C-alpha cells in the first residue's frame with residue numbers, strides 16, 4: 001500500500017511527458033524547436049527556475065483542443081492514483097494559453113471533463129486552482145479572473161507562479177482581493193527563489209492560506225516562528241528543488257529540519273514530467289536520500305490532508321487511510 005496523500009502543489013502543464021508533447025505537436029500541426037523525442041529529452045537540464053520555465057512554456061504550446069486538456073489531466077490522474085494520491089488540488093497556468101489565443105472555456109472545460117469523473121475513474125477527489133503568471137501584468141490577471149468568474153467556470157482557488165524574483169506579492173493585491181471577495185481559496189508560490197519577505201508579504205498582503213515552496217523561509221528565524229505558530233502550510237517539492245538548484249543535492253534537502261521545527265510541511269511533485277518524478281518518486285527519494293522515517297512520512301501525509309481544501313468529512317476519511325498505512329508500517333511489524 002502506497003502512503004495515501006493529498007497532492008496540493010501540481011502544475012498540470014508540468015505533467016506533459018515528452019511522448020505526449022511530440023504526439024500532440026504532430027496531431028495539432030505545431031512545429032516545435034525539437035525534431036525528435038531524443039532531442040526533446042536532452043533539454044531537461046536546468047540551471048534555475050527561468051531555464052525550466054523557458055522549456056515549459058514552449059512545450060505547452062502543443063495544447064490546442066478541449067480534448068488535449070482533458071487527456072493531459074487524465075494522464076496525470078492515472079499516474080497519480082498509482083502514486084498513492086487520494087485527493088489532488090491541481091493548477092493550470094491559464095494565461096499561458098489565453099495569451100496565445102486559446103479560449104478560457106477550452107482550457108477549463110477540458111480539465112474539468114477529467115476532474116469531474118476523477119473519483120469514479122481514478123479514486124481521486126479533486127479541486128482546481130487557476131494560477132496566474134506573476135511575470136505578466138497584474139491588470140491582465142485581473143481581467144482573466146474577471147472573465148473566468150463571469151463564464152461560470154467551476155474552480156476552487158487561485159495561485160501565483162512563474163518567475164518570482166522582481167515580481168513581488170504587492171503587485172497582486174487587487175487580484176487576491178477579487179478572488180477572496182468571490183469566495184475563492186488563495187495560495188501563492190513564494191520563497192522558492194524569492195526572499196523570505198515574499199513569504200511574509202504573501203501572508204500579509206495577499207492573505208494566502210498556503211505557501212507553495214517556502215524554502216527560503218528558513219533564512220529568517222522570525223518568519224519560521226510565525227509559520228509554526230500559525231501552522232501555515234508549505235507545499236514542498238524535493239525533486240523540483242534539486243532540479244532547479246534551490247538545494248544543492250537531495251541529501252542537503254531541509255525537509256527533516258522543517259519537520260523538526262514544527263512547520264506544517266508536506267511533499268508534492270510540482271512539475272513531475274520535468275523534475276524526475278511523481279509524488280511517490282519524491283517520497284521514495286526523501287526516504288532513501290534524507291533518511292525520512294515512517295513516522296515522518298505519516299506526518300507529511302497528515303499535513304497534506306490538513307492543508308487541503310477538503311471539508312472535515314473528507315479530511316477524516318483520508319486520515320483513516322493514513323491510520324491503516326501507519327498500522328501496516330509500525331516498527332512492531
Ligand code: HPA
Nearest residue numbers: 011161162163189270271
Ligand atoms: O515551481 C514553479 N515555480 C514557479 N513557477 C512555476 N510554474 C510551474 N512550476 C513552477
Ligand SMILES: [Zn+2]
Nearest residue numbers: 161189212270
Ligand atoms: Zn510550483
